Amino acid sequence: MRLRDLSIKWKFVVTIMIVCVSAILASVAVLFAFEYSAMEALLERDLESISRVSASNCTAALTFDDPQAANDTLSALSAKPAIEAAGLYDKEGRLFASYRRADDKNTLPERPGSDGLEKASHLTLIGPVMLKQERIGTIYVRSDFSTLSNWIGASAWVFAGVVLATALAALLLSSLLQKPFLAPIVELADIARQVSAKKDYSLRAAKHAEDELGLLVEKFNEMLAQIQTRDSALEQARDELEVRVQERTRDLQETNKELEAFSYSVAHDLRAPLRGIDGFSQVLLEDYGPRLDETGQEHLQRVRSATQRMAQLLDDLLSRSKVTRSTLRPSQVDLHELANAVLADLRRQNPERQVEVTVDAPLIAKGDPGLLRIVLDNLLGNAWKFTSKKERARIEFGKTQADGASVFFLRDNGAGFDMAYAAKLFTVFHRLHKASDFPGTGVGLATVQRIVQRHGGRIWAESALEQGTTFYFTLPNAEERP
Amino acid sequence: MRDKIILLVEDNPDDEVLSLRAFKKNNVTNEVIVVRDGQEALDYLFCAGAHAHRDTSIQPTVILLDLNLPKIDGLEVLRRIRADNRTRLLPVVILTSSKEEQDLLRGYGLGANSYIRKPVNFNEFVEAVGKLQLYWTLLNEPPPHTANA
Structure with missing residues (x-):
């Protein structure tokens, strides 16, 4: 885990500890260096005074040429464990007396060197032995650095202890001291987490002080309050919208009911007078036919056929309104099978017709089987109808690709139409052919378009007079539309 | 055997x-009784009102029932025919202008033949x-007369 990913509390603690430990290490280093040089100076002064005392104690022995006494005097140096060896030399530089610590491995030099302090692996002091302003010999004292290293050993422990204690104190104190700094931030983060998780914008963070953190908390709370206000406004708007939608739905349902009642009366009530007109026209023809001339009889026939047309119109209108009102129940449909069923019906109606039919298999689509049947009834019925005057009638039904989507097409080589009127092709009651040429009510294609649109699809046609017509339609996402 | 009666319920x-x-053209010799609303149809069948003095034991062989009727509509008439022991087995043919799915469903649901x-x-x-x-007065075997009583 990287430092930046630590919790803010631990960042604080670690930072404080690093600062404290660095500071104490620096202090300890300075102190140590200072103490070390002081200790060294002390060691040198000590050695000097030892050598001076030893020299003055040995003057008598040297004067009276008594090496034994000098040896005795020097052996007193054993009281100082750091002293390794000492030597007394006479005026001529010959070794007169000596002392060696039991574990000393170095020998004393044959001749003393020049006076002075020499600091190497040992500390060596060479000085004069004076009697009344006259040099009577030389003293040699050699010491090791054990005093110094002992001190280093002891003080290293002390310093390490100090550093450790400081670090511990820093850990303890920073853990305690982080609270007033970090508690508001931790609390703020916690509130933010709760707000986000529960979507409860009524939560507020507590403000502890008037510092920057206090300001942060204050602004955070203000932000929450704004969100809360907006949220409740939104909720209210949604509720209002819901009420309005319910109102509209009620209105719509009422309108729908009215529409249904209207359709019912179209089905029932409008047909009754038609029956009367047709029936009594027939009665007239039957009972009074002989009294009418040919024109009169023809007029009555016209009344009757007009009645039939109107009855057909009413039926078509009704089935169209049924198409609009019925619920879409989509499933997987093979248009190939559906088309064959429709074509079989057409062949039964006109067994004398020779039509060359090609239907691709399979033609899988998603849609309401009942409504798709109406689509094919109309489109194939049209193709059948408009090819009736062709010697070699051809109808082709299949699937192709257009604009990256699959498109069904239905092609015939029938009468066709002028593309100038293509825009009116799907308009209800609008016909592009005379009823005397091809019968029809002008409702079929309008119904087809309505069904395709309810399936989320599109329908269009390409045609030319006497060149046949091709209808294209798509059925993309029937399941997504109610 | 008595003459088979056809009851025509028709307001138009x-x-x-x-x-x-149409009956005449088909040389129908059956007696055709015409009643002009739902109430009259029920009065006839249950021998009430204007038909109170009718012989109860005589019931039509088939009832041709329009749906859209004044006073009591055809479906209600059908419901009451089926609810009464005297008439519940009578063949009823709905003869109407409507081919609304709802009317078909309700008609058959109420027991139209x-x-x-x-x-x-x-x-x-x-x-x-x-x-x-032809079908209802000649081909079809009517329910036994005892059931009508």
Whole structure:
């Protein structure tokens, strides 16, 4: 885990500890260096005074040429464990007396060197032995650095202890001291987490002080309050919208009911007078036919056929309104099978017709089987109808690709139409052919378009007079539309 | 055996005239009783009101029932026919202009024996009436008379 990913509390603690430990290490280093040089100076002064005392104690022995006494005097140096060896030399530089610590491995030099302090692996002091302003010999004292290293050993422990204690104190104190700094931030983060998780914008963070953190908390709370206000406004708007939608739905349902009642009366009530007109026209023809001339009889026939047309119109209108009102129940449909069923019906109606039919298999689509049947009834019925005057009638039904989507097409080589009127092709009651040429009510294609649109699809046609017509339609996402 | 009666429940005078003419054209010899609203139909069947003095034991062989009727509509008439022990087995043919899915469902649901949509074309209508008469008064075996009592 990287430092930046630590919790803010631990960042604080670690930072404080690093600062404290660095500071104490620096202090300890300075102190140590200072103490070390002081200790060294002390060691040198000590050695000097030892050598001076030893020299003055040995003057008598040297004067009276008594090496034994000098040896005795020097052996007193054993009281100082750091002293390794000492030597007394006479005026001529010959070794007169000596002392060696039991574990000393170095020998004393044959001749003393020049006076002075020499600091190497040992500390060596060479000085004069004076009697009344006259040099009577030389003293040699050699010491090791054990005093110094002992001190280093002891003080290293002390310093390490100090550093450790400081670090511990820093850990303890920073853990305690982080609270007033970090508690508001931790609390703020916690509130933010709760707000986000529960979507409860009524939560507020507590403000502890008037510092920057206090300001942060204050602004955070203000932000929450704004969100809360907006949220409740939104909720209210949604509720209002819901009420309005319910109102509209009620209105719509009422309108729908009215529409249904209207359709019912179209089905029932409008047909009754038609029956009367047709029936009594027939009665007239039957009972009074002989009294009418040919024109009169023809007029009555016209009344009757007009009645039939109107009855057909009413039926078509009704089935169209049924198409609009019925619920879409989509499933997987093979248009190939559906088309064959429709074509079989057409062949039964006109067994004398020779039509060359090609239907691709399979033609899988998603849609309401009942409504798709109406689509094919109309489109194939049209193709059948408009090819009736062709010697070699051809109808082709299949699937192709257009604009990256699959498109069904239905092609015939029938009468066709002028593309100038293509825009009116799907308009209800609008016909592009005379009823005397091809019968029809002008409702079929309008119904087809309505069904395709309810399936989320599109329908269009390409045609030319006497060149046949091709209808294209798509059925993309029937399941997504109610 | 008594003459088989056809009860025609029809409120539209045009339809009444045309229906009777259709019966005549088909040489229907059965007695055709015409009642002009739902209430009258029930009065006839249950021998009430204007038909209180009728012989209860005589019931029509088939009832041709329009749906859209004044006072009591055809479906309600059908419901009451089926609810009464005296009439519940009578063959009822709904003869109407409507082919609304709802009417079909409710008609059959209430126990209609048949449902005919009146064709607008009079010739087809005559043909339909002829077939109806042939089927219901000659081909079809009516329910045993005891059940009507």
